[in-house]
Amino acid sequence: MSAFDPPAPIVRRLVAAALAEDLGLLGDITTEACVDPDRTATAAFVTRVAGTVAGTALATETFRRFGPAVRVEWSVADGDDVAAGAELGRVHGPLRAILTGERTALNFLSHCSGIATLTRAYVRAVGGGARVLDTRKTTPGLRAIEKAAVRAGGGHNHRESLSDAVLVKDNHLSALGPAAAVARARALWPGRMVEVECETLDQVAEAVAAGADRVMVDNMDPDGVRAAVALVAGRAEVEVSGGVTLATVADYAATGADFVSVGALTHSAPILDIGLDIVDEG
Amino acid sequence: MSAFDPPAPIVRRLVAAALAEDLGLLGDITTEACVDPDRTATAAFVTRVAGTVAGTALATETFRRFGPAVRVEWSVADGDDVAAGAELGRVHGPLRAILTGERTALNFLSHCSGIATLTRAYVRAVGGGARVLDTRKTTPGLRAIEKAAVRAGGGHNHRESLSDAVLVKDNHLSALGPAAAVARARALWPGRMVEVECETLDQVAEAVAAGADRVMVDNMDPDGVRAAVALVAGRAEVEVSGGVTLATVADYAATGADFVSVGALTHSAPILDIGLDIVDEG
């Protein structure tokens, strides 16, 4: 178990579903037609471009399901930066298993590494100070592995789900003001962070006065955020959200905010291009 | 059932899993703390940028699971192009249900619409002639809805899984030449398309002579593809694969190839940014 692994039961469930999806009812008919069951091979996971690795546990589990004759060994770990052309690890075993599992293993590995790579880019752009957070804007069903990939990239995880923190948005309020909202949340759900989304400085002031643990300043420019940070004056954490890009994140981070949350980490990261090259046959 | 809907059993299964993932063990604790169960509202799905819609069946199913008091109506259909700021449809019902289901519905809708939008961009760039295909480089577990989104964008689906077509790649061959591979595939699996991946014109010639239904010319430049098309001379379909981008796809399409397959459609499409705006409360 690495610190960046998703929970093992989820890894098992997702890999089983992905393999079933790719095998269909008949299995890998190309491999069965063309590849002798006795052939063995060694193949290397190789990056086509530079990036940050994540998802190795998913690739390992993919090949593990083909039985003990297939062995996977990694020369890097989740969270490592790798150059283009780097060898990440190797799989050795029956060629049939390697070819049949290849796409599923790569789909997981390149998806997770893509998220880690984009996260790392944001973390680097920030350069310390603020921390980079993900959001609940994840690919449906894959939240656990995407949030693990964010951690591998050096980001941190915001809420896991609707049930582990309170995040009061505009639509939750209407009749209820932020003070009442925070009070009710605290009364019902002790031990959970209470965060309030704010679009104006007045709202920030009100949320902090209400005792929020964190204010989310939404869609403000860096000057606005700086003013919010000043207003909060350490009484709560400040999270910047909305419209942050790689081009602007450094400016936002320089405001003194504690967190910058970026939905794109999980909803719009391109994959990291990784291939599986046969390096030896026999 | 629209022509662009994924199979209903898959829609149901994915939505159930996504809602369970987002609700955790305690449910939407913010909404329960802050929103009166008697409040109702109407909210509109609104695009923040222009694009092509897909995934409405998933958003509908998300809200359907909150009971008959929640109604979803669409003013667009999967496959429609929409401008920035366009209203796609509305959901009406208890405010609690709208707020609790919002993120799951949007995660599906914006993911699928992102794929449809990118597909449409490729289809437009091609401008007729060649057809745009997806690949098996899909997000694990989501292949059915991603392939439906490709169709909504005007693309077509390549293999569903390893079991519905034969695609002979370099690694399948070694001892076996393409002629033997095609013959064995035909003998074992009648009624399936047999495609052979080729990296040289010699391989193309050999694959066509072997009777392949289609050749995949991999990582050739447009001139190479044009030569392959000439060589094939209508005896098989020609599919261009590898390294095709929005910038180069028109050049590839102009070669006379029948298909251009683009992994990025499903592995690297950014979402289409869509929000759910409360338009009426009471």
Place this chain on the structure above:
Amino acid sequence: MSAFDPPAPIVRRLVAAALAEDLGLLGDITTEACVDPDRTATAAFVTRVAGTVAGTALATETFRRFGPAVRVEWSVADGDDVAAGAELGRVHGPLRAILTGERTALNFLSHCSGIATLTRAYVRAVGGGARVLDTRKTTPGLRAIEKAAVRAGGGHNHRESLSDAVLVKDNHLSALGPAAAVARARALWPGRMVEVECETLDQVAEAVAAGADRVMVDNMDPDGVRAAVALVAGRAEVEVSGGVTLATVADYAATGADFVSVGALTHSAPILDIGLDIVDEG
């Protein structure tokens, strides 16, 4: 949706599994042998002893699965105190469905109401001031509905799972002191409560100095807790844990601690005895 309902996807999943468990492969062979399919009836959920109600959503869902001819109506809601002999609600429909679903509905309702009733007893014994918390000592697979029952009884939920809060226990430390543990937890997992289990006042002092959000004073007597509360002096929350009973909880609550956590709420609550009495046939 009541504030005390478990998440709907979990309700659906647990009820489906429980009915399948009770029906076996042949179904309700007694009812099929003895009861005419045309008979209808009305039956009332009636308590045999006084208590607090929880789990009505599970009983409703049980009968909902027998089709629209079966209707359930409640005259009480989760969280209500009821006297012995009180009628909680009624189910009307085909007698076969009522008899076949009876045991599953009652098993859920009486299990959840038992937890709510015991929780209410603790809450009453405390009499305000400290809040009563549950633990992760729940029946495997039933945590969501048991934590909902604790809420119905007036208690509050501690951690949902291992992933939504940090609780540093003795076994986590050894080489690492509490200060380092809290720092590492904060660095890795912003936005989560960090709690430290303490068995001595020295540990309490150390944990508070380390910046813990809460200290769990474990297996201390009330005087020890009082000393801990004085020592903490409002810099953190104080949770009493271990060996708290209905007889001692008031003494612990009087110490000024913020929370008393009681594993017995979910691991040792006897059911609330509830029956389903036919009140009308025809």
Place this chain on the structure above:
Amino acid sequence: MSAFDPPAPIVRRLVAAALAEDLGLLGDITTEACVDPDRTATAAFVTRVAGTVAGTALATETFRRFGPAVRVEWSVADGDDVAAGAELGRVHGPLRAILTGERTALNFLSHCSGIATLTRAYVRAVGGGARVLDTRKTTPGLRAIEKAAVRAGGGHNHRESLSDAVLVKDNHLSALGPAAAVARARALWPGRMVEVECETLDQVAEAVAAGADRVMVDNMDPDGVRAAVALVAGRAEVEVSGGVTLATVADYAATGADFVSVGALTHSAPILDIGLDIVDEG
């Protein structure tokens, strides 16, 4: 496989679900933050109070899922009586796995052992003669492991589900008398025990005359049961049900009845308090 093990497919399914429930989407964040992945330890399952053991297969399976580096060895078996402070067995392996699996393993073990302990108390109180039976009043979804725990405690299992025996209750009759009910049940379901619930001696007489295999005398006092036993005169088995407690069970057993069924065994048994103590680290 011990005679008291639940079926292995159910053990696997329940443990997988319980671990997934406890790990959430992020996993054991405390352990990941605080515990070095290289540390190993040995921990002992130790009872805090005396009782009867059950559920060891579930605890074994819990740790088995953390991989072959974790080994569990038991010094007792299901069904053994143990003193307070007794060591039941040990788990050895990575400290992370031990701490992460601890609560799930203990929740199963202490729940099952609680049922076995209460069952053993009833069996001892009876002192031979009558046999102690469980009921269908089990925790939803856990019937198989609860019935195994009853067996470990020396009790016996009544019906597995609605489909393996006929039990005619008052509500099944109305138009139909017991004679007709028994006849129809025998005709439709040969090979299943047919039992009839009786609240009066007249009903007992009628049920026996109808050829029931067993009569359930419900809510009678011991004298009533004794009269029923005399009336039955060996022509059927007699089962006492309803309102039997540890205080009264000996009186009921002394009536000559064959069985005493006790819902409390599974619906109201407190857990047996068991801990997992680190005994060695390295």
Place this chain on the structure above:
Amino acid sequence: MSAFDPPAPIVRRLVAAALAEDLGLLGDITTEACVDPDRTATAAFVTRVAGTVAGTALATETFRRFGPAVRVEWSVADGDDVAAGAELGRVHGPLRAILTGERTALNFLSHCSGIATLTRAYVRAVGGGARVLDTRKTTPGLRAIEKAAVRAGGGHNHRESLSDAVLVKDNHLSALGPAAAVARARALWPGRMVEVECETLDQVAEAVAAGADRVMVDNMDPDGVRAAVALVAGRAEVEVSGGVTLATVADYAATGADFVSVGALTHSAPILDIGLDIVDEG
């Protein structure tokens, strides 16, 4: 709920799995390409040969999953004998749904009706006296619906699974004689039928003396069975098993045995040929 319906949770689960299996990842591509979504139709289930109907609940559930626009109505019920060319019922709704669901509905209906038809043939051949039983030789995963089909055909169900009755076979004995086996089974599992498989009259005598509820005379000829029945003399039930065919079953039934069990009912019944004919379009 008819008396011949399998348990509803199993019907739902099997139909959902079967539809998912048949729809694949892309759905019914023929219907989507060729059939206008607005077309509606009425189609009739029609037998091609005479037989006995079973499985209507599965066909109904198949079409129910296409939404409320599809309605199924039956003019026969499970258990009815029908002539060749008989109309069993009709489905009305969108033509797309009818064509897409057709094969799944028919696969269930014709499989179950095939079992009911073969069962009915055995029941008729017996002509009263002995009852016809199924076995555990069922199609894996489909036992519940196959046993329901046997009931529809007029047969009865033997054991549901390994857990609801004791059936001692030769391989269970060796060291243990039948008397000890029966005694141990009775001691451990009260309330379950105890049956002993016998291949000689000596074994029959021993089993009856041991108090078995039923003896299974295995692979004896009718005279052997008759001798066994005489030997048993009403002290136990007698079941004939092994090698019974439609040609021989009457002879076996005439021996005075109580039951004839026939594995072929579920493991070798050909389907009943049923089609779905469009009778009206528009």
Place this chain on the structure above:
Amino acid sequence: MSAFDPPAPIVRRLVAAALAEDLGLLGDITTEACVDPDRTATAAFVTRVAGTVAGTALATETFRRFGPAVRVEWSVADGDDVAAGAELGRVHGPLRAILTGERTALNFLSHCSGIATLTRAYVRAVGGGARVLDTRKTTPGLRAIEKAAVRAGGGHNHRESLSDAVLVKDNHLSALGPAAAVARARALWPGRMVEVECETLDQVAEAVAAGADRVMVDNMDPDGVRAAVALVAGRAEVEVSGGVTLATVADYAATGADFVSVGALTHSAPILDIGLDIVDEG
């Protein structure tokens, strides 16, 4: 992985479900009552009649789930013809596991071998030339293993599901003629075989002119098929369907048709009778 194995994820899922079905909630109560846990044995799979083997992977997986103490070794492979009384393989391990898993393993093995045996009979009757195809008339939920058994018998697989090939039937047409149907299918679903069902020679001519890959001549006599083959003249494949029996298949194959599809292979094959005989104990 043999060429005749079904996909491993499906093997695992089906075996797990079948074992759970057969074990019920209590497990194998006969074996637990009668068989000492320390006994081991060797048992042989033995055919009672001659046939063709299929499904060994399912039997292996069945026993694999009882732990590493159980070993299965095969002396034949899927696709082998075997005589009556042939030993197919052996299982060695705890006698309890052998007896408990026996029925599930045999149910799979004899079901699949029955399909392979019937397929082999058709393939032999054809004697070369035409190839024998299965259909979608499979047992619900078991399509993958039944199609693997057809391959083991020497047949070939038709469509996997509704989503991997286009098969235009009469009911798809009405307004649309075959030419339009083929064109629309080709436009929407490139790379899939397009087949058209034809009941007259005129329809055959029309389908071939429309460019169908294959025509299915349905319910024609051999002379009609011969005429169709002549008419098609190699421009498409010809598949004979409907009413083909072992008695007539040679005549149909002699027509020059490419394929004969036979629903009975999967919907009406009797099992191949296989037993598991204890050959050694100790």
